[in-house]
Amino acid sequence: MKIIVGVSLVPDSTTKVKIGADNKSIDENGVSYILNPYDEFAVEEALQLKEKNGGEVIAVSYGTDKAKEAIKKAFQMGAEKGVLIKAPSAEFDTYTAAKNLADYIKGQNPDLILFGKTSIDFDGLSVPAMVAEMIDYPCINVVVKLDINGNEITAEREIEGGKEIVVSNLPAVIGTQKGINNPRYPNLKSIMASKSKPIEEAAPTYNGNKYDVVEMKLPAAKAAGKIFSNGAADAAEVVRLLREEAKVI
Secondary structure, eight states: EEEEEEOOOOOOOEEEEETTTSSSSSOOOOEEEEOOOHHHHHHHHHHHHHHHHHEEEEEHHHHHSSGGHHHHHHHHHTEEEEEEESSSSOOHHHHHHHHHHHHHTTTTTOOOOEEESOOTTTTOOOOOHHHHHHHTEEEEEEEEHHHHHEEEEEEEEEEETEEEEEEEEEEEEEEEEETOOOOOOOOOHHHHHHTTTEEEEESSSSSOSSSOOOOOOHHHOOOOOOOOGGGGGGHHHHHHHHTTTOHHH
């Protein structure tokens, strides 16, 4: 089974984000980067399928040289091959990333493509579906359980208020959600072995963007809360505030 896993490098969720001087990007001073947590679930699922069915796992990323760190983490977990589709700059949008990934995947004829359901920086949930549309594969996102029997896929995915069972066929694009597995911790042996694995570089096929970032702003500071201490006597004021300020009634 040939499995391609899309991986991306994102700011650590514990990072205190600051807006850069251009007001269009984050200030990278002091920012630590990690493999997108949802992509860890995708890598782990790929490795478990390989261990069960045989084959190879290829970690692919679109980005600048910095993105190699995401591929290296996939190596440490057990991926055999890594490919960086090298972006000319860090100023690319979701469509550009998806288009380049799709063009690479088309030439590989994989049995399965796995992504994390979303990246924690942009949180758009769009790349799996965009890539699937571009290569004409079925797509199932937000998957918490995946079973493959021959050519048939049975996926359980989270929906609002419950879960949904979807049946499809290989090849397909799957977006993984927390709960599908528990990503393994790389051991010393796998970490050392990862150092000898080369990362192949591929040229981009598309360098345009569909949108531009005009401005970034931090969310407004949360207003101080109001404390009421007069019991029932404050009821009318509470109702007024809920109606006129909070606008929830």
